Amino acid sequence: MPKPPDATRRSERSRTAILDAALALITESGYAALTIEAIAARAGVGKQTIYRWWKGRGEIVLDALAEQVTAAGPPALPDTGDLEADLRLVVRATVAELADPKLSEITRALTVESLTSESFADQVRDRILRPQLDTIKDRLRGHVRAGIDPDLAVELFVGPMYHRWMLRTGPLTEEYADALVDLALAALRPGADRG
Amino acid sequence: MPKPPDATRRSERSRTAILDAALALITESGYAALTIEAIAARAGVGKQTIYRWWKGRGEIVLDALAEQVTAAGPPALPDTGDLEADLRLVVRATVAELADPKLSEITRALTVESLTSESFADQVRDRILRPQLDTIKDRLRGHVRAGIDPDLAVELFVGPMYHRWMLRTGPLTEEYADALVDLALAALRPGADRG
Structure with missing residues (x-):
């Protein structure tokens, strides 16, 4: 059964919030201080939501940057x-x-x-x-x-x-x-x- | 009180064994698998001996390589x-x-x-x-x-x-x-x- 539209929208909102939080935190405090806990708190989601989509903090930073690059168009x-x-x-x-x-x-x-x-x-x-x-x-x-x-x-x-x-x-x-x-x-x- | 000569010799033997173990293990199994436990076991010393001298595995690898470089003379x-x-x-x-x-x-x-x-x-x-x-x-x-x-x-x-x-x-x-x-x-x- 396909997800109802509301759930899909909510998922997409969480995903974007997580990517934004990761980029903001890494620029503010550095990679050493970047934890899944901190990203979850900043994005307003549970840690389990993050682990459902990503293996670790590196993958989140990669996706966040790749989306920025895609949004900006070909360099x-x-x-x-x-x-x-x-x-x-x-x-x-x-x-x-x-x-x-x-x-x-x-x-x-x-x-x-x-x-x-x-x-x-x-x-x-x-x-x-x-x-x-x-x-x-x-x-x-x-x-x-x-x-x-x-x-x-x-x-x-x-x-x-x-x-x-x-x-x-x-x-x-x-x-x-x-x-x-x-x-x-x-x-x-x-x-x-x-x- | 200065250490008696035997203790100094034992210390030096342990130190060398730890450095050798770290280099051997990293070449055999890679850095991802290099742990203080593995180095201690290979060198035949306790983990506490390692932590008395080094903060972590990176410092051990650095010292080991630096000693090799020193022993080989200026490149x-x-x-x-x-x-x-x-x-x-x-x-x-x-x-x-x-x-x-x-x-x-x-x-x-x-x-x-x-x-x-x-x-x-x-x-x-x-x-x-x-x-x-x-x-x-x-x-x-x-x-x-x-x-x-x-x-x-x-x-x-x-x-x-x-x-x-x-x-x-x-x-x-x-x-x-x-x-x-x-x-x-x-x-x-x-x-x-x-x-």
């Missing part, structure tokens, strides 16, 4: 005709997000859970990361010398900043973002393989 | 005169380690704990990571065009492979390692900034 890189300027914009924005202790808590959560579970990592990759990487890949098309793997080209922009953020090896500043874009573009530019 | 990059060949050797070895589910468990453990605690991250950086990054930095000296931050130059080699490993975005093969070295060197080479 687009600006295309002003100036590749370097467009990439600086994106890399600066990512570096600024990583440098912000609150904003970066979502990335921290997804990275920790990805390192702990392969199936979780694959979901993060396919639902969150791949669409972001693909926008950079698309924007680089036609600007990269022949023979370079486009996935590796994108990693040259994103790998260094995540490494620096994760391992706290240096400052995450606008100057750093610009220097990274300069260097990665120098690697990809036609003619750069001739020493 | 050295080969210097055959052929920079590209030397870097390929190092990057291939790192990629092979990351591609190995058992060998990479120690890196996984240290990364997860680094994302969870800033003071832990700083210890990993200073005791394990920095000496490794510095060997690459030293080897690059004199081969990088003026104005490039040496720390960023090193990140160009290590960032992409850790990103790929962590987020499972592509294969970790010898071909990948070589392509990464080619690309990073192309960025750093004198003249690469002239498009």
Whole structure:
């Protein structure tokens, strides 16, 4: 028997409240403090409601972020005709997000859970990361010398900043973002393989 | 009153047994399965002995790895005169380690704990990571065009492979390692900034 419309509406309201609560709490207090209890209290639902739909807090954060991404539509890189300027914009924005202790808590959560579970990592990759990487890949098309793997080209922009953020090896500043874009573009530019 | 020599020797034997047990267990069964109980049983000590010296399993793995690094002496990059060949050797070895589910468990453990605690991250950086990054930095000296931050130059080699490993975005093969070295060197080479 199908659920009556009221129950479906109530379910959907609870589900949205849980996702919103998780994102609000993680940004306010960090992933370490995020518990199912806290999410349930904030969302005004019982813990059992949460466990009926999710295995743990990581899955809730992933779904919440994935819905945000879906609602925002496919991410687009600006295309002003100036590749370097467009990439600086994106890399600066990512570096600024990583440098912000609150904003970066979502990335921290997804990275920790990805390192702990392969199936979780694959979901993060396919639902969150791949669409972001693909926008950079698309924007680089036609600007990269022949023979370079486009996935590796994108990693040259994103790998260094995540490494620096994760391992706290240096400052995450606008100057750093610009220097990274300069260097990665120098690697990809036609003619750069001739020493 | 100073400890009698026998007690000191016994302490040192226990400490070494605990560190060895942690490394053996993590390589055999992974970090998820590593518990203080399992380490105590394998080392033949009581759990209280472990908790007297360490706060948790992450700290034990860190100390164990740091002692290995210290015992092995400062890491050295080969210097055959052929920079590209030397870097390929190092990057291939790192990629092979990351591609190995058992060998990479120690890196996984240290990364997860680094994302969870800033003071832990700083210890990993200073005791394990920095000496490794510095060997690459030293080897690059004199081969990088003026104005490039040496720390960023090193990140160009290590960032992409850790990103790929962590987020499972592509294969970790010898071909990948070589392509990464080619690309990073192309960025750093004198003249690469002239498009």
